[in-house]
Amino acid sequence: MINIIMAAIAPGIALLSFFYLKKKYDHGPIMMVIRVFLFGVLLVFPTMVLQYTLKEGLELTPIAQSFFIAAMLEEFLKWFVLFFIAIPNVEMEERYDGIIYSTAVSLGFATLENMMYLWFYGVQEALMRALLPVSSHALFGVIMGYYIGKAMFAEQRMKKKWLLYSLFIPIFLHGIYNYLLVIGSGRWLWLMIPFMLTLWWYGLNKVRKAAHDQHASSTYSPF
Structure with missing residues (x-):
């Protein structure tokens, strides 16, 4: 039991710490980051109910499911x-x-999902889970958060554009990730490896760009 819990939460905490500490100066209120992480944990339950209901009520193609x-x-x-x-x-x-905040909510979601998966399928799956679903959730969060950050500091006429990017780019990338899993058979890994490498490159590129945009509070405006 303890082994499963530790194996499940370690990747999420490690990745959240990595992205949190990438910020060069003030890292923001840690308690708020923790709260957002916990909100991500709680999202798992309504998501599972909605997904189960939709799958039972609709006949969906693999692309639609993904x-x-x-x-x-x-x-x-x-x-x-x-x-x-x-x-x-x-x-x-x-x-x-x-x-920071988008990665926190994504990794909260991924951590509980990971714990449930390891509980049913065994701790031997921990490494693959850390490399694929937990990492991908973190990177979807990075990309979402990058565009939300751009929206928060953008001129009013540009806010809607960046907000749409913050939602639909992660959806598109997440959909590709899921579809590669659905394809199954022996070829999925050969497709998943270049996809994950590209996702890491894209996510870390957004991290570098955001980390260099410091002290922009003079242009900050909430939605």
């Missing part, structure tokens, strides 16, 4: 928590703050 039942539902709920719970309760000082 992009709508999994990707759109999960990423929208994370985005909703950020937009209506996290951001209204903090004053963002830099664009990188969007990455």
Whole structure:
């Protein structure tokens, strides 16, 4: 039991710490980061209920399951928590703050999901789970947070554009990830490896860009 819990939470805590400490100066209120992480944990339960209901009530193709039942539902709920719970309760000082809070909610979700998976399928799956679903959730969160940060500091006419990016780019990438898993057979790993490498490159590129945009508080304006 202890082994499963530790194996399940370690990747999420490690990745959250990595992205949190990437911020060069003030890292933001740690208690708020923890709260957002816990909101991500709580999102797992309504998400599971909604996904189960939709799968039972609809006959869906693999693409529909990948992009709508999994990707759109999960990423929208994370985005909703950020937009209506996290951001209204903090004053963002830099664009990188969007990455911190978005990664927190994504990794909260991934951590409980990971724990449940390891409970049913065994701790021997921990490494693969850390490399694929937990890491991918973190990177979807990074990308979502990057564009939310851009929206928070953008001129009013540009806010809507960046907010749409913050929702639909993670949905698109998450949908591709899920579809590669659905394909199954022996070829999925050969497709997943280049996808994950590209996702890491794209996510870390957004981290570098956001980390260099410091002290933009003079242009900050909430939605």
